[in-house]
Amino acid sequence: MSDSKSRPERVASHVREMPPSGIRDFFDIVSSMKDVISLGIGEPDFTTPWHIREHAIFSLERGITSYTSNLGLLSLREALADYVARVFHVEYDPKREILITVGVSEALDIAMRAILEPGDEVIYHEPCYVSYKPVIKLAYGVPVAIESSAENNFAITAEEVAAKITPRTRALVLNYPNNPTGAALPLENLKAICALAVEHDLIVLADDIYAELTYDGVHTSAASLPGMRERTIFLHGFSKSWAMTGFRLGYACGPADLVGAMMKIHQYTMLCAPTLSQMAAVEALKQPEADILEMKAEYQRRRNFVHASFTELGIPCPRPAGAFYAFPFVGDCGLSSRDFAYKLLEEEKVAAVPGTAFGSCGEGYVRCSYATSMDDLKEAMTRIARFVGRHRAS
Amino acid sequence: MDELLKLLKRNALETPENLARMLDMPVDEVKAKIEHYEQAGIIRGYQAVVNHDQLDLNMVTAVIEVKVTPEREGGFNHIADRISRFEEVQSLYLMSGAFDLLLFVSGRTLKEVAFFVSDKLATIPGVLSTATHFMLKTYKDHGVLMESQDEYERLKVSP
Numbered sequence: 162m163s164d165s166k167s168r169p170e171r172v173a174s175h176v177r178e179m180p181p182s183g184i185r186d187f188f189d190i191v192s193s194m195k196d197v198i199s200l201g202i203g204e205p206d207f208t209t210p211w212h213i214r215e216h217a218i219f220s221l222e223r224g225i226t227s228y229t230s231n232l233g234l235l236s237l238r239e240a241l242a243d244y245v246a247r248v249f250h251v252e253y254d255p256k257r258e259i260l261i262t263v264g265v266s267e268a269l270d271i272a273m274r275a276i277l278e279p280g281d282e283v284i285y286h287e288p289c290y291v292s293y294k295p296v297i298k299l300a301y302g303v304p305v306a307i308e309s310s311a312e313n314n315f316a317i318t319a320e321e322v323a324a325k326i327t328p329r330t331r332a333l334v335l336n337y338p339n340n341p342t343g344a345a346l347p348l349e350n351l352k353a354i355c356a357l358a359v360e361h362d363l364i365v366l367a368d369d370i371y372a373e374l375t376y377d378g379v380h381t382s383a384a385s386l387p388g389m390r391e392r393t394i395f396l397h398g399f400s401k402s403w404a405m406t407g408f409r410l411g412y413a414c415g416p417a418d419l420v421g422a423m424m425k426i427h428q429y430t431m432l433c434a435p436t437l438s439q440m441a442a443v444e445a446l447k448q449p450e451a452d453i454l455e456m457k458a459e460y461q462r463r464r465n466f467v468h469a470s471f472t473e474l475g476i477p478c479p480r481p482a483g484a485f486y487a488f489p490f491v492g493d494c495g496l497s498s499r500d501f502a503y504k505l506l507e508e509e510k511v512a513a514v515p516g517t518a519f520g521s522c523g524e525g526y527v528r529c530s531y532a533t534s535m536d537d538l539k540e541a542m543t544r545i546a547r548f549v550g551r552h553r554a555s
Numbered sequence: 556m557d558e559l560l561k562l563l564k565r566n567a568l569e570t571p572e573n574l575a576r577m578l579d580m581p582v583d584e585v586k587a588k589i590e591h592y593e594q595a596g597i598i599r600g601y602q603a604v605v606n607h608d609q610l611d612l613n614m615v616t617a618v619i620e621v622k623v624t625p626e627r628e629g630g631f632n633h634i635a636d637r638i639s640r641f642e643e644v645q646s647l648y649l650m651s652g653a654f655d656l657l658l659f660v661s662g663r664t665l666k667e668v669a670f671f672v673s674d675k676l677a678t679i680p681g682v683l684s685t686a687t688h689f690m691l692k693t694y695k696d697h698g699v700l701m702e703s704q705d706e707y708e709r710l711k712v713s714p
Contacts, residue, residue: 182714184712184713184714188711188713192711192712199712201712202709202710203714290714292714458558462577463577465576465577465579466573469579512711514712535577
């Protein structure tokens with residue numbers, strides 16, 4: 162058999178040309194090393210609360226193992242309609258305006274595929290989650306990046322958005338609190354950006370996955386602003402707030418025409434989200450605040466600790482307002498983000514993701530996730546202090 | 556409960572500097588608060604959480620349910636105070652339900668604990684009855700699991 166020969170022409174060109182995720186090679190090196198303290202983890206270090214796991218087990222015992230409706234369990238959609246109305250102040254009809262997906266990742270993918278004609282432009286902001294650009298491209302859209310800057314605490318402005326709008330602009334992706342910067346979007350910025358969206362008839366994809374993990378102030382979803390509900394696809398999920406990443410469960414809320422279009426793709430490609438995960442999510446929504454508040458309090462203490470530690474080291478680090486990432490500027494060490502991350506890993510066995518993995522404007526920064534135990538954080542900060550001391554001096 | 560107390564309950568060895576960072580408070584304020592808690596008797600002491608099962612100790616622990624007659628004026632306090640003075644008694648609680656006092660008692664041998672119950676505890680005026688349960692194994696103590704669980708292999712880097 163001579164089937165091992167690579168034949169790139171067999172792979173569709175737009176996939177062939179897509180670079181692998183920027184964290185892939187870094188991941189491989191970290192995985193091969195022992196005793197690494199990883200600040201590179203984009204998921205909670207908590208285990209899913211026991212009552213949620215227990216309910217999933219119970220649902221298996223009861224033999225609930227079949228498909229659900231394409232949109233997802235009605236009981237889950239109803240519970241979500243209540244939750245979203247209470248927390249985000251937007252009302253959705255559980256029968257037509259809520260779709261349960263396999264993580265926000267799937268929701269994002271099918272949202273793009275549902276709304277984009279080939280060549281349509283989608284504005285998003287960098288540094289950002291690694292999927293936006295590829296997902297837009299896979300839907301034959303054109304990604305248009307706004308480079309958010311540290312001077313504005315990584316919050317984008319309406320002026321920056323306006324500068325990118327063309328007749329082909331179809332949609333705008335907002336992700337605050339932000340991965341990887343931990344930034345929040347001030348309400349006045351959000352209002353001005355939403356006014357632009359209304360003016361130019363744009364669809365806004367509000368990736369609010371970290372909304373509950375907002376430490377300073379209150380998160381406002383784009384969907385809740387005047388004139389926005391009809392043009393916003395509200396994306397959310399259970400991964401971060403309930404530490405349920407492995408359950409792969411997200412949801413999209415929006416006007417019935419958009420959710421219906423997404424549902425069409427979903428029914429042919431996914432059929433439905435895993436029933437077991439949906440059952441677990443029903444339980445999660447029974448007493449959401451108790452679970453979330455406990456984890457949030459812990460993240461907030463770690464946020465304070467990490468921010469204070471970087472500040473004491475003289476490393477500029479915007480105070481993260483949400484999510485569980487700090488995004489310090491390490492450019493003063495005379496190393497590129499990539500070199501800083503690789504040398505830090507090699508010399509001190511601490512893994513932090515180079516900022517460039519989240520867009521080229523992440524140069525000079527590293528993403529430090531504080532979704533790891535306080536003991537590990539303390540040790541990691543001691544090692545980073547040693548590392549920075551050594552490299553700043555030389 | 557105050558955040559500082561919560562953190563100290565979890566790890567009493569945490570340095571004031573780290574506590575200050577976590578709580579976004581000046582170090583001096585943290586130190587002053589701890590001192591206040593100590594002086595006010597809110598913090599009664601600092602102890603290690605030890606897994607006795609891992610040590611080859613000659614030690615048995617019993618949980619004892621005690622029914623007592625409350626006294627006029629003193630209620631349960633007088634008799635509880637008397638019982639708590641025995642150094643064998645590690646913990647003592649007043650309970651609702653089928654009995655009144657719950658004791659955690661330790662000794663070197665089963666016989667020693669049995670002797671404590673029959674000779675010292677049961678003979679105290681006002682003690683009506685006792686029921687002694689010996690502890691076989693500790694799974695969790697003060698919120699700490701006594702057996703390390705195998706860590707599930709989490710991805711070391713994820714987006």
